[in-house]
Amino acid sequence: MDKIVLINYQGRSFSFEENAYQRFQSYEQSLKVYFAKEEGGDEIIEDLQYRMAEILEQQSLGKTAISTADIDNLISAIGNPADFEDGEHQTESDQQETTSQDSKEKKLFRNKKDKIIAGVCSGIANYFALDPIVIRIMFILLTLFNVATLFTFNLGILGYIILWIVLTPKVLEANITNKLFRSPKDQVIGGVCSGLAQFFKTETWIIRLIFCAPLVLGFASNNSFDRFDNNIIGNSFYSLSFISYLILWFIIPLAKSSTDYMLMKGEPINLTTIQNTAKKQSIASFTQSGFSKFLKVIAYIILAIILMVAIPSAIGLLIGLIYSYSLADIVLFSDANKVLAILSIALFLVLPIVGFIVWIIRRIAGFRSSSKLLRITFIGLNIVGWVATILLIASLANDNKTYSTSRTTMFVDSPSDTLYVNAMDTAAIYAETFFYEFNEFEHLIDKKQDVNEIKAVRLHYEQSNDSSIKIVIEKSGAGSNKIKALDYANAAEFAPQLSGNVLKLPHFIQVDNNIPYHFQNVLVTIYYPKNKTIIVSNKLKKQLSHSFKADKHGLNINIDDDNENWDDRPSEIIRVNEDTIEDQIDETEKMETIKDAQKQLEKVNKQNIEQIKEKQKELEELQKEANKDLENAKKELDEAIKKTK
């Protein structure tokens, strides 16, 4: 005899044999699946549920429990979804339209049944026997892409409108067994990846990797290849995978019922499969399709690339850390800090990389499930790393929280108008120490027998109103309080030599080995009055070009471009009034040209006046001659008259 379960169904209580109840449940589920897409499907299901309760009530009369035979009777009365498939198609209320499944020829329609705007996407999906959501996503991506690229017209929207007009609407039956859902069972963020994996019948980690790869590779390319400007690719992939994940998250529905799960896995929905899923939940059985194989190959390629990037960068990081140990000695100083630093580097930085590599290798080796022990150890150690990092940062921050400066002033006591600033005689021109800069600090701090030479000297110039050149040397340092900070600042030795009009500056400060590095640095400011000139030697400038300093605003490393040819540069000459002299020259030149112009103008005027005068004289002479002629003519006339008289 079977176990008996007491069930409250549709407001009535029934006692079922356990097997009978299971069969009833899966049958009810299959009805729900069948009518889910139907218009008014909920109502149909409600009616049927009501009717089933009624039948069950009749059957249970005079019985202790409902048996499987009773359920079989019930099913034969109401029918299996497969049985009323025909009747359902035939009674479609839209009389004039026949469904595409009847005709062999497949045509593109707008779907009247499952639509969001006009059923275009759904229709296309039906044509290709795809989940409408796939086409919708493609449409949205196309539209967004067009918006992003500022296309003159939007292909997605335009295409949609054209299809809306062109295609005839029609009620289309769902012809898919495979639907895209987000999977809540196996989710990290939104279950998008595992849902996609189910859809493409592949393993979840492959889809996850394809989504994560742009992030990982983008990150790697930003960090390890920053000398090659190839970040554009990495960055655009970054955002692409991120945005598409978000879009998918919002668009794809979450699988809720076991029907959804079956649609998600693409299993045909009928009584047996529902019973199977009810019993064994989900045991993944992957039938490898061509596309899922393709995805797998892509995944392995990405893994290979990540390995190729991750292993060298892990090695590089390790080498860098070993090299900078000498630096750590200077900066961290206290043993407690050193232990913290080692812990945080090992567990916080290196461990994740190692863990990632281990994970990939396990994946390739074919371990499906991750070892619990391994995971717990990993997480535990990483937490220790976090704590160590935080403690170390806190300790260092506390040790350097105040910043203090001491100041000394020197006056140049020389009649000369020029101050020469030069490097120390003993100092070598800056020498490149490493074939590759593992650590930029490396050549900024030199460890000597008793002292550390820190290249933290800067040179500034400022104009002043004094009569002579003034040199101000400011030593700064950080400490847990003002006094300590000042102590540390003064502990830095910096001895410039001033003789006559020559100032010699060392390009580093010396700090005793016993005193930890507390961001000591020196700022030399030269105040130069008017009409005085400062000439800074090329050698010193080159030395100072590699320096760093720390102040209230943080750490500032100043490394001039190595490629620049310093030897070709002239010594820097700093002098006041240069600009104004040029201005004066300009003005006198202008004045002269104006005077010249005026003179020329006067000359031209004089010439003109002379010419006019000459012309006037000529005119007068001509008039005189004319008068004479006239008088002569008169005289002749008179004489002639007299003669005639």
Added chain:
Amino acid sequence: MATNNIENIQSQMKKGVLEFCILSIIQRGEAYPSDITIELKESGMQVLEGTLYPLLTRLKNAGYLEYRWVESLSGPPRKYFSMSESGKEFYLSLEKTWNEISTAVNLITKPTN
């Protein structure tokens, strides 16, 4: 292929008639779905309740049928279907078509000697 076609044609033939028969039963007076199935079965038309209910719902949504809740002796109230005004018109036009078809089919299949 051939059997498939036969089944297809058979179900096609049944399809329009079924709807007509159901409407005919309801047209006579308020009916309870399972009573409709019983009546159909008795007259030799097999119909599954799983087919009947969706059909009723569709006809109701199309405005040809109306329903009301009727108190029953055993258990909760039942959904009884009756015909609306537009349903009556719809039924009349179906009836007309049926008469035409049945006369035509009779004439063809049983030719007068």
